[in-house]
Amino acid sequence: MNFQKPPGTQDFLPGTVEKWQYVENKAREVCRRFNFREIRTPIFEATELFRRGVGETTDIVEKEMYTFQDKGDRSITLRPEGTAGVVRSFVENKLYGEPDLTKLYYMGPMFRYERQQAGRYRQFHQFGVEALGAVDPALDAEVIALGYTFYTEVGLKGVTVEINSVGTPAVRAAFRERLLQFLQPIRDKLCKDCQSRMERNPLRVLDCKVDQEHFEGAPSILDSLDEECRTHFAAVQQHLSSMNIPYSINPRLVRGLDYYTHTAFEYKAAGIGAIDTIGGGGRYNGLVADIGGPDQPSVGFGIGLERTVMLLENQQAELPDLHKLDVYVVALGEAAEREATRVLHSLRQHGWSAERDYQGRKMKAQLKSADRLNARYTAILGDDELARGEIALKEMATGEQRMVALDRLCEELAATK
Numbered sequence: 001m002n003f004q005k006p007p008g009t010q011d012f013l014p015g016t017v018e019k020w021q022y023v024e025n026k027a028r029e030v031c032r033r034f035n036f037r038e039i040r041t042p043i044f045e046a047t048e049l050f051r052r053g054v055g056e057t058t059d060i061v062e063k064e065m066y067t068f069q070d071k072g073d074r075s076i077t078l079r080p081e082g083t084a085g086v087v088r089s090f091v092e093n094k095l096y097g098e099p100d101l102t103k104l105y106y107m108g109p110m111f112r113y114e115r116q117q118a119g120r121y122r123q124f125h126q127f128g129v130e131a132l133g134a135v136d137p138a139l140d141a142e143v144i145a146l147g148y149t150f151y152t153e154v155g156l157k158g159v160t161v162e163i164n165s166v167g168t169p170a171v172r173a174a175f176r177e178r179l180l181q182f183l184q185p186i187r188d189k190l191c192k193d194c195q196s197r198m199e200r201n202p203l204r205v206l207d208c209k210v211d212q213e214h215f216e217g218a219p220s221i222l223d224s225l226d227e228e229c230r231t232h233f234a235a236v237q238q239h240l241s242s243m244n245i246p247y248s249i250n251p252r253l254v255r256g257l258d259y260y261t262h263t264a265f266e267y268k269a270a271g272i273g274a275i276d277t278i279g280g281g282g283r284y285n286g287l288v289a290d291i292g293g294p295d296q297p298s299v300g301f302g303i304g305l306e307r308t309v310m311l312l313e314n315q316q317a318e319l320p321d322l323h324k325l326d327v328y329v330v331a332l333g334e335a336a337e338r339e340a341t342r343v344l345h346s347l348r349q350h351g352w353s354a355e356r357d358y359q360g361r362k363m364k365a366q367l368k369s370a371d372r373l374n375a376r377y378t379a380i381l382g383d384d385e386l387a388r389g390e391i392a393l394k395e396m397a398t399g400e401q402r403m404v405a406l407d408r409l410c411e412e413l414a415a416t417k
């Protein structure tokens with residue numbers, strides 16, 4: 001029987017996984033500077049949380065969730081996104097009681113049963129942040145800046161930021177009516193998806209990739225904003241400008257989740273097939289109350305890590321070599337092999353990464369291994385060297401070799417760092 005991974009999932013093998021570690025380390029490092037702290041929540045939650053949180057009429061809840069009954073007959077769903085779980089935890093643990101704002105980040109797998117395509121998986125990984133408990137537009141801008149800083153520092157080129165205001169629920173309801181008046185007469189010209197979106201979530205129609213030619217003269221949500229929404233949106237832009245974060249306004253940007261109010265934004269970049277959105281987020285002032293907490297306006301984003309790594313690969317970005325071996329220990333002869341065990345362990349205890357041969361191979365094959373492993377040094381120990389209390393240390397890049405006293409190997413290596 002041949003087992004294969006389920007469709008839409010990936011194995012991250014050594015060689016690739018180092019890129020992921022690099023990207024994840026960068027995300028943590030940027031979060032540290034912005035004073036966001038890590039939160040880890042369960043990978044599955046009560047289904048009802050996502051129904052309420054993400055929204056009944058979203059594609060995610062209608063079509064894409066991995067939902068099952070557990071043995072206690074509870075309806076459980078593998079998280080399709082991170083925000084709902086973080087907000088649940090924020091409420092359950094009463095983090096809103098703290099005097100300071102709650103600024104959290106997370107990284108981990110999310111699950112959506114989606115049609116497979118380049119950059120779209122059924123198990124994918126997000127780096128997300130959520131800042132809970134303030135309406136200040138400076139916070140929206142800070143969150144946008146954090147994501148942009150991450151992309152820049154990880155080494156991605158050509159990332160743009162698009163922002164929009166999706167207003168308050170009241171503003172959206174009024175805009176929905178205006179938009180439907182515009183859409184009704186052209187309904188038959190629109191694609192099947194848009195026709196069904198018109199019923200469920202007309203705002204998403206304007207976001208359609210195939211129907212854009214029909215939308216000239218469509219009403220803009222920006223013209224429907226009330227005073228409070230306009231002031232907030234203008235302030236977000238001022239704060240972005242103060243930080244020199246480049247952005248453009250896209251009045252047709254609507255996100256696929258229902259909880260957004262005011263600011264909505266996306267990070268975009270070309271290079272992954274038909275997909276250009278690599279991350280997105282926005283403000284969600286009603287969500288905490290919607291799932292049973294107090295009134296705690298919040299803002300956050302989710303960044304797709306598959307898409308980040310794919311773009312880094314496409315752009316042939318130079319990533320640091322995270323898995324480099326310091327020393328490969330070659331031992332020839334029985335006594336030398338016993339000593340090699342001690343040398344190897346001592347190197348590792350002193351902080352060096354070190355490896356040896358376990359297959360009884362000849363010197364030449366062992367040296368080839370050292371090459372394949374990208375070792376900086378090879379330390380060669382034969383019975384003769386052992387008798388003299390020495391080991392031959394060869395620098396692989398230069399081929400330079402010298403004898404070093406066995407008990408000074410670690411000091412010698414430290415001196416060459």
Ligand code: HAM
Nearest residue numbers: 081083119120121124278279280281282300301302304
């Ligand atoms: P989202 O736009 O649904 O937002 O997802 C954010 C990012 O996750 C996407 O831009 C994309 O990079 C990645 N992503 C989504 N689905 C897939 C998939 N099937 N395969 C690969 N990558 C994918 C959210 O999830 C919100 N929770 C973001 C947020 C946080 N808003 C406020 N706080």
